[in-house]
Amino acid sequence: MSPATRLRELLAEARRDGHCELIPACHDALSAVLIQRAGFPICFMSGFAVSATQLAYPDVGLISYAEQVQVGSNICAAVGSSMCVIGDGDTGFGGSGNVRRTIRGYAAAGFAGITIEDQCYPKRCAYAKGLAVIEREEACQRLAAALAAREELRKEGQDLVIIGRTDCRHAASNGGFEEALARCRAFADLGADVVARLAVSGVC
Numbered sequence: 001m002s003p004a005t006r007l008r009e010l011l012a013e014a015r016r017d018g019h020c021e022l023i024p025a026c027h028d029a030l031s032a033v034l035i036q037r038a039g040f041p042i043c044f045m046s047g048f049a050v051s052a053t054q055l056a057y058p059d060v061g062l063i064s065y066a067e068q069v070q071v072g073s074n075i076c077a078a079v080g081s082s083m084c085v086i087g088d089g090d091t092g093f094g095g096s097g098n099v100r101r102t103i104r105g106y107a108a109a110g111f112a113g114i115t116i117e118d119q120c121y122p123k124r125c126a127y128a129k130g131l132a133v134i135e136r137e138e139a140c141q142r143l144a145a146a147l148a149a150r151e152e153l154r155k156e157g158q159d160l161v162i163i164g165r166t167d168c169r170h171a172a173s174n175g176g177f178e179e180a181l182a183r184c185r186a187f188a189d190l191g192a193d194v195v196a197r198l199a200v201s202g203v204c
Contacts, residue, residue: 061122
């Protein structure tokens with residue numbers, strides 16, 4: 001069973017049983033293995049945490065696609081098939097071509113899923129002042145590029161759970177609660193497996 005298939009099963013079980021799946025964040029292979037040994041079936045490779053622990057830099061778009069993929073590959077190899085790893089794909093690291101490369105690279109690294117968000121590139125921590133997001137139409141185009149890349153993967157026998165994430169709730173422009181809901185609905189209509197809205201204290 002592929003990591004993506006297993007993740008879809010776990011999410012479907014959670015929906016059917018009406019419970020939330022607690023997903024701790026990891027930043028390297030050791031932290032992922034500790035999460036695994038604690039009995040969690042899913043973990044999230046946080047871009048914020050990777051930037052902090054690997055580079056001692058804040059989450060302001062300084063860490064590269066290649067660095068994220070390398071850390072993710074180490075994490076996925078360490079935990080094997082018994083835990084699903086969701087990777088922070090940030091904005092896809094650029095335009096549609098970059099998004100395609102990111103989707104394919106994360107799948108090859110062994111991730112079960114990936115988040116793609118609607119911040120402007122280069123991004124910053126979602127809690128920072130002056131948070132900027134792209135227009136809703138452009139956000140949908142970015143997610144559509146990710147979904148198209150996933151369809152390419154499926155033709156090759158691979159897969160990846162796509163999580164469409166909006167950080168617009170507290171953006172300086174193009175933001176607000178109603179806009180966040182509208183983007184989540186748009187992402188779902190496009191075919192995202194999961195949609196997420198970043199709140200003040202976390203993803204909900």
